[in-house]
Amino acid sequence: MTYNIAMVSDFFFPQPGGIESHIYQLSSKLIDRGHKVIVITHAYKGRTGVRYLTNGLKIYHVPFFIIHREATFPTVFSFFPIFRNIIIREEIEIVHGHASLSSFCHEAILHARTMGIRTVFTDHSLFGFADAASILTNKMLKFALSDIDHVICVSHTCKENTVLRASLDPLMVSVIPNAVVAENFCPRSYTPRALDYIPGSPADTRPSPVPIGPDDTITIVVISRLFYNKGTDLLIAAIPRILASNPNTRFIIAGSGPKAIDLEQMLERNVLQDKVEMLGSVRHEEVRNVMVRGHIYLHPSLTEAFGTVIVEAASCGLYVVCTRVGGIPEVLPQHMTTFAKPEEDDLVVATSKAIAALRSNKVRTDRFHDQVKMMYSWRDVAQRTERVYQGITGDISAEEFYGYYPGQAWDGSGDRVRSFALIDRLKRYYGCGVWAGKLFCLCVVIDFLIYVFLEMWFPRANIDIARSWPKKRAEDQAGLEGAAQ
The missing domain is CATH 3.40.50.2000 (Glycogen Phosphorylase B;)
Incomplete structure (x- = not known):
């Protein structure tokens, strides 16, 4: 089974760094495995619009206001119209966000769930619990991950940190490390x-x-x-x-x-x-x-x-x-x-x-x-990430992916697959805090109303479907994998 995947983060090339390299290498290996992958990030100096990288990896550089260390200004809703356009154009089935400090990532997860698309988040960082910046970041993370399908962390320490910060069930968090092209x-x-x-x-x-x-x-x-x-x-x-x-x-x-x-x-x-x-x-x-x-x-x-x-x-x-x-x-x-x-x-x-x-x-x-x-091998990282995609889309059974635990589920419904129904989503957000829960529910409702407005006034039929990059022939791909091994 192959998927159309959108990697979303504020942090990507030409800026150097571990997150940027992770997204590129993972995307390349997923493409090698037959999936369609695009990257959505903000515009960098000299890079705006659509670019293509090696192996047909398409990059959408969206012009947005940068506030600090290449992170975009969080607006919650203004990213939705162009995000929806890209998702429909590319026929995306899974949105995969990266980095706790990426506004694009958190907003994309919210909008994707509103559009009925499965979501995954990869956390690459550790944060504290006492200082003002960490408290704000953790509350934002709790907002974004309250309605997530699955979370990936790059180490077991990172998993413990993320589970505590976002109040997650540890069973819905996988550990998949980074790798290196030796x-x-x-x-x-x-x-x-x-x-x-x-x-x-x-x-x-x-x-x-x-x-x-x-x-x-x-x-x-x-x-x-x-x-x-x-x-x-x-x-x-x-x-x-x-x-x-x-x-x-x-x-x-x-x-x-x-x-x-x-x-x-x-x-x-x-x-x-x-x-x-x-x-x-x-x-x-x-x-x-x-x-x-x-x-x-x-x-x-x-x-x-x-x-x-x-x-x-x-x-x-x-x-x-x-x-x-x-x-x-x-x-x-x-x-x-x-x-x-x-x-x-x-x-x-x-x-x-x-x-x-x-x-x-x-x-x-x-x-x-x-x-x-x-x-360390990026091929192994891609295979394990692909298994996460199979688990959240139902291509492998919940018992095989999560393990069999009778009567347990993320939302108490007896089903480990997150429901897209608005009432179920509001129930998950409402438990995020006395005041924060109500504010989060308001954001979800507004996001849903914006989506209904966009569907009515800018119908999907008016959005052209983008042509996919030609995939390698099966025999050529098998030859490349054999040579690599």
Whole structure:
């Protein structure tokens, strides 16, 4: 069974990032599996209207007002007319939203349910419960997910966080991690013949890596947006101490953000310009070329649901030093990482331990790429996501998808499939809070009235159906999959 799917998020290329890469890679693999996939995002500088990417992936860049960090201004209803037009044009059957901070995502889920379309949400982030921003975000998330068909989280820690924030039944939340295209993140010395060898077997004739001597320079790479939540303040405090305790060490820092000025000021105060190279923003296709210049990847993030970049770093043969926060401990095995508390002193100690481990040649980083390639695959992510689509559309039984639990259901009706009836939807929203529940119900009613108005005054018969991108022949696709395996 194939589906017509719309990925909706404020965050997509050309902006670099983990969410953007996730949407692109997942969409590409779903297209390879025979599905039709489009992406709906806002207009970026120089990109407005409809664009096509590799493999026939169609992108709708909708012009909307941006307020902060590429997130659009939330209007609740103004996105509905153009969203409806796109959904009808492309004959969409499933709307898949991404990111808690995406206004497009939350509004698309609301409008899709009003139009009678199945919805899925993927959460990529962790949020707290005490500060004002988190309280507002969590209430918005509860609004969007009160009428969702299924939720996907990128780690088990992320699942626990999302279930608590949105008051969800844990059974309607699946964990599907991010992945990496291992072929795009090879170590510098990696050769195609290495794909044929089995680590530890007699046929393993790959030469051992050149040992790092006591006087050789060790390069530490940092690739991150320079924001507070990415631990930039922690990095600024730790760099002078790491360089002071480890003389034959240098840093390469790639990324941009508001904390870049603070980082540059620290370098000037400590006269470390010759020890720290700042590259600024780099495109995703350039990340590998930056990583292979180093030996250690430092990830000082304060909060992280998954951390795709550390998987990419390990795939490039870098030893990873990261903070023990969020879902990061779930991502890589212990022999690839050294963990630190999100504190300055502990980060300095952990980095020094990693440097000592590399100098003593106790860590075989040349094995990392093949191990990461076996652990993470976008093909596997696409297959598991496809199973979610099959579960919410009823193409596989509820017992097979959710497990058999007699008498249990999300809405108490005995049926795990969400009803599109307006009265049932209002019942789900009404329980969101004393005042919030009534406000949410009002929004749903207004959204329904707008939909009725659009159906009457702008009938579907007047909307042209878009032609789909030609699909690959079955025999060609089978040949490609065989070659990939």
